[in-house]
Amino acid sequence: AQSVTQPDIHITVSEGASLELRCxxxxxxxxxxxxxxxxxxxxxxxxxxxxxxxxxxxxxxGFEAEFKRSQSSFNLRKPSVHWSDAAEYFCAVxxxxxxxxxxxxxxxxxxxxx
Amino acid sequence: xxxxxxxxxxxxxxxxxxxxxxxxxxxxxxxMYWYRQDPGQGLRLIYYSQIVxxxxxxxxxxxxxxxxxxxxxxxxxxxxxxxxPTAFYLCASSRRDxxxxxxxxxxxxx
Numbered sequence: 575a576q577s578v579t580q581p582d583i584h585i586t587v588s589e590g591a592s593l594e595l596r597c598x599x600x601x602x603x604x605x606x607x608x609x610x611x612x613x614x615x616x617x618x619x620x621x622x623x624x625x626x627x628x629x630x631x632x633x634x635x636g637f638e639a640e641f642k643r644s645q646s647s648f649n650l651r652k653p654s655v656h657w658s659d660a661a662e663y664f665c666a667v668x669x670x671x672x673x674x675x676x677x678x679x680x681x682x683x684x685x686x687x688x
Numbered sequence: 689x690x691x692x693x694x695x696x697x698x699x700x701x702x703x704x705x706x707x708x709x710x711x712x713x714x715x716x717x718x719x720m721y722w723y724r725q726d727p728g729q730g731l732r733l734i735y736y737s738q739i740v741x742x743x744x745x746x747x748x749x750x751x752x753x754x755x756x757x758x759x760x761x762x763x764x765x766x767x768x769x770x771x772x773p774t775a776f777y778l779c780a781s782s783r784r785d786x787x788x789x790x791x792x793x794x795x796x797x798x
Contacts, residue, residue, distance in 0.1 A: 583728065606785060608786070610789075615776075615792070615794070616791055616792065617692075617694075617778055617789035617790050617791045617792050618731075618778065618780075618789040619789070620786060620787075620788075623785070623786060625785065664730060664731070668785075674719065674782050674784065674785055674786070674787065675733070675736070676787055678730045678731040679730055680728065680729060680730040681728075681730050
């Protein structure tokens with residue numbers, strides 16, 4: 575069975591500092607990987623996704639993520655965090671087939687200090 | 689604009705009552721999903737439907753029921769059999785690879 579682990583429940587960074595959110599997955603085949611962001615009381619918005627090809631993927635809002643098969647990781651990064659980035663971030667893994675069942679990690683709550 | 693709507697945003701019910709949460713999409717997606725979100729637990733799949741008139745149980749289906757009579761609609765009923773119904777409920781849809789989420793309904797049962 576597939577699983578996703580986000581080791582950090584909470585992370586606090588200063589505005590302007592760099593950010594890396596960790597995601598480790600367990601999946602038997604080549605995974606389809608996603609990062610979503612959720613503002614309080616809202617739905618989830620897709621930041622970026624990896625299906626194949628270049629292992630460094632660019633997303634919206636200045637985020638990027640790198641797929642590392644050897645480490646079973648798909649960490650999310652941003653070079654300079656803005657106060658508006660404060661939210662909860664979810665990593666997810668799926669099979670990529672029609673109907674696309676996703677398994678989500680527990681989430682990482684990001685707080686940004688002024 | 690295409691998207692997913694969930695109504696209402698906040699819902700309050702007394703214990704022992706069934707309640708139905710609405711989910712509508714105009715994205716022409718075949719697949720739809722219901723998730724439950726509790727603080728610190730991420731998203732857990734309740735039910736999903738890959739096509740009209742067909743649906744399958746997810747990881748935590750007990751105490752819930754769904755129907756899929758139209759492609760656009762996938763209502764979720766929280767029954768009195770659900771032991772801890774208070775939660776944030778998210779609906780999603782997908783055509784192939786990526787899931788799109790609605791804004792969610794926060795259900796409080798007292």
